[in-house]
Amino acid sequence: MLRIALQSKGRLNEDSTALLNEIGINVDDSKRSFLAKTPNFPIELLYMRDDDIPQVVSSGTASLGIVGLNEVVEKGLKVEIVERLGFGGCRISLAVPKSVEYNGPQWFEGKKIATSYPSILKKYLEEEGINADIEVITGSVEIAPAAGIADAIFDIVSSGSTLISNGLVEVEKVFESEAVLISNGHLDSEQQAILDEMLFRMASARVSRDKKYLLLNLPSSAIDEAVKILPSMRSPTVMPLAADGWCSMHSVVNNSELWEKVRQLKAIGAEGILVLNVDKIIL
Numbered sequence: 641m642l643r644i645a646l647q648s649k650g651r652l653n654e655d656s657t658a659l660l661n662e663i664g665i666n667v668d669d670s671k672r673s674f675l676a677k678t679p680n681f682p683i684e685l686l687y688m689r690d691d692d693i694p695q696v697v698s699s700g701t702a703s704l705g706i707v708g709l710n711e712v713v714e715k716g717l718k719v720e721i722v723e724r725l726g727f728g729g730c731r732i733s734l735a736v737p738k739s740v741e742y743n744g745p746q747w748f749e750g751k752k753i754a755t756s757y758p759s760i761l762k763k764y765l766e767e768e769g770i771n772a773d774i775e776v777i778t779g780s781v782e783i784a785p786a787a788g789i790a791d792a793i794f795d796i797v798s799s800g801s802t803l804i805s806n807g808l809v810e811v812e813k814v815f816e817s818e819a820v821l822i823s824n825g826h827l828d829s830e831q832q833a834i835l836d837e838m839l840f841r842m843a844s845a846r847v848s849r850d851k852k853y854l855l856l857n858l859p860s861s862a863i864d865e866a867v868k869i870l871p872s873m874r875s876p877t878v879m880p881l882a883a884d885g886w887c888s889m890h891s892v893v894n895n896s897e898l899w900e901k902v903r904q905l906k907a908i909g910a911e912g913i914l915v916l917n918v919d920k921i922i923l
């Protein structure tokens with residue numbers, strides 16, 4: 641049995657649950673309790689506030705956790721980053737009131753900066769050789785300058801609209817974050833095998849996301865040219881059609897290249913092109 645700590649509610653909850661479901665681990669979010677078992681996979685889900693996840697993983701209460709890299713780095717506890725998960729993307733930035741004349745990081749010298757991420761900010765200020773006061777605030781950091789609590793803020797930004805609506809301008813992007821899978825590195829062999837199975841499924845799911853399955857009819861004389869356009873996983877599948885001189889070709893292509901491939905295939909006589917979503921590619 642492997643216990644995984646997840647955010648109970650908030651920005652990462654939905655995507656964390658969706659990731660587990662995508663890799664075939666059924667999570668019934670509607671009926672969940674603080675500690676929930678999954679019916680078809682040997683893991684236990686521990687739901688909690690994101691701030692507490694690095695601590696419960698580092699202490700061994702949970703073996704794994706899904707949390708923002710920002711929380712992991714801020715807490716500075718001993719955990720391993722097993723995998724970057726590609727959701728929950730954001731940055732932690734310095735922002736100043738739009739009325740000030742900003743002239744680079746030295747502007748912050750002697751200023752007061754409000755943040756919920758004092759340790760990441762302290763490291764940045766040290767690296768830049770800036771002396772500034774750090775005012776730790778746990779919520780609504782963006783109102784600090786207007787409320788007279790601080791001269792500037794250091795906070796999470798994603799679309800940037802919260803900054804704009806509070807009359808602030810993002811001036812330094814200090815830290816890039818996304819959701820990560822963390823471990824305390826103390827898994828027994830059974831737990832490691834469960835984690836390996838999860839990572840294998842995640843890798844397959846990730847590869848499948850960008851792929852499309854392509855089916856088309858082609859004059860048999862154009863097979864060689866079509867194989868050059870569609871290298872596929874090994875080589876495309878070719879099957880004869882009932883009509884003489886024609887074949888059907890099946891292949892998997894990157895979504896980003898789809899329309900270019902379609903154009904090239906049409907140019908060599910491909911017809912009846914079908915594009916299907918790929919659910920899973922097993923690596």
Ligand code: PRT
Binds near residue numbers: 688709710711728797
């Ligand atoms: O209750 P709990 O403690 O579990 O949750 P929380 O309120 O501390 O965190 P939550 O759910 O807001 O965020 C969880 C994680 O999501 C963060 O630690 C980040 O890793 C990640 N994340 C991604 C974000 C954002 N995007 C984000 N936009 N966390 C917070 N925000 C805030 C931002 O600070 C701003 O105030 O959302 C607001 C809107 O952002 P804009 O730039 O889109 O306007």
Ligand code: ZN
Binds near residue numbers: 689690691
């Ligand atoms: Zn939190």
